[in-house]
Amino acid sequence: xxxxxxxxxxxxxxxxxxxxxxxxxxxxxxxxxxxxxxxxxxxxxxxxxxxxxxxxxxxxxxxxxxxxxxxxxxxxxxxxxxxxxxxxxxxxxxxxxxxxxxxxxxxxxxxxxxxxxxxxxxxxxxxxxxxxxxxxxxxxxxxxxxxxxxxxxxxxxx
Amino acid sequence: xxxxxxxxxxxxxxxxxxxxxxxxxxxxxxxxxxxxxxxxxxxxxxxxxxxxxxxxxxxxxxxxxxxxxxxxxxxxxxxxxxxxxxxxxxxxxxxxxxxxxxxxxxxxxxxxxxxxxxxxxxxxxxxxxxxxxxxxxxxxxxxxxxxxxxxxxxxxxx
Numbered sequence: 001x002x003x004x005x006x007x008x009x010x011x012x013x014x015x016x017x018x019x020x021x022x023x024x025x026x027x028x029x030x031x032x033x034x035x036x037x038x039x040x041x042x043x044x045x046x047x048x049x050x051x052x053x054x055x056x057x058x059x060x061x062x063x064x065x066x067x068x069x070x071x072x073x074x075x076x077x078x079x080x081x082x083x084x085x086x087x088x089x090x091x092x093x094x095x096x097x098x099x100x101x102x103x104x105x106x107x108x109x110x111x112x113x114x115x116x117x118x119x120x121x122x123x124x125x126x127x128x129x130x131x132x133x134x135x136x137x138x139x140x141x142x143x144x145x146x147x148x149x150x151x152x153x154x155x156x157x158x
Numbered sequence: 159x160x161x162x163x164x165x166x167x168x169x170x171x172x173x174x175x176x177x178x179x180x181x182x183x184x185x186x187x188x189x190x191x192x193x194x195x196x197x198x199x200x201x202x203x204x205x206x207x208x209x210x211x212x213x214x215x216x217x218x219x220x221x222x223x224x225x226x227x228x229x230x231x232x233x234x235x236x237x238x239x240x241x242x243x244x245x246x247x248x249x250x251x252x253x254x255x256x257x258x259x260x261x262x263x264x265x266x267x268x269x270x271x272x273x274x275x276x277x278x279x280x281x282x283x284x285x286x287x288x289x290x291x292x293x294x295x296x297x298x299x300x301x302x303x304x305x306x307x308x309x310x311x312x313x314x315x316x
Contacts, residue, residue, distance in 0.1 A: 077223065
């Protein structure tokens with residue numbers, strides 16, 4: 001069990017690409033959801049798969065359990081997706097003591113680029129790179145589960 | 159992924175014990191649920207643990223995915239149970255070409271005894287042992303998820 005604390009921002013421009021490592025293609029679907037919990041399945045680079053259970057209502061802090069599963073199971077589960085299957089490429093962008101994860105969305109959500117950083121505690125203060133736009137931590141419209149449900153990017157970025 | 163087809167009955171008397179193998183103590187909690195899907199965690203004999211995801215609305219046939227997980231994760235997950243944690247002992251009772259599973263409930267559901275048989279297809283006709291009572295296949299009150307939600311056995315058996 002991991003305790004997940006993170007901040008999330010929109011991304012402004014392409015300067016983040018200078019520090020980015022090779023991306024991983026992620027396809028993910030929500031299988032079960034409620035206000036304070038969810039079950040998700042993910043496929044990485046069309047070759048590995050994992051399920052994740054999350055509990056806890058706070059946007060900045062949640063209990064998370066993750067397990068590797070057979071790729072074939074994951075593809076079967078995706079036929080039971082709630083809403084659309086999210087398709088994005090995730091890039092790691094190290095910056096000082098922190099690692100930003102920049103998600104470039106494809107398909108229904110093309111045009112949306114979001115950066116997240118995982119923090120050791122709720123008071124940690126990472127340096128904020130110049131390529132960050134508006135902070136959206138706690139904005140439920142940018143949670144992947146909400147993106148899957150609507151099948152579109154929130155209007156202000158459309 | 160397994161396709162699960164089963165019939166379920168109440169149990170009448172103790173004659174099933176003659177053919178029963180050693181029981182396994184099962185503690186199980188529902189973590190996420192909707193009409194056509196659920197996520198469940200189980201602990202076997204306080205030593206092994208497993209999560210199960212089920213999809214599909216038909217009472218006799220569902221898609222089921224099961225994975226072993228660390229015991230510590232399972233105990234953490236049980237703090238997020240929806241409703242009560244179900245506590246029962248499951249006995250295997252072989253009968254001809256079929257194996258019945260008899261669940262003897264404890265705690266909030268003490269007094270309830272249910273037998274299930276898994277079938278190779280929806281038209282299979284297992285012999286029905288004398289110790290079976292009324293068939294409750296498809297009766298949602300006897301689904302473990304419903305038992306967990308109400309925290310009590312259905313009234314006709316109370």
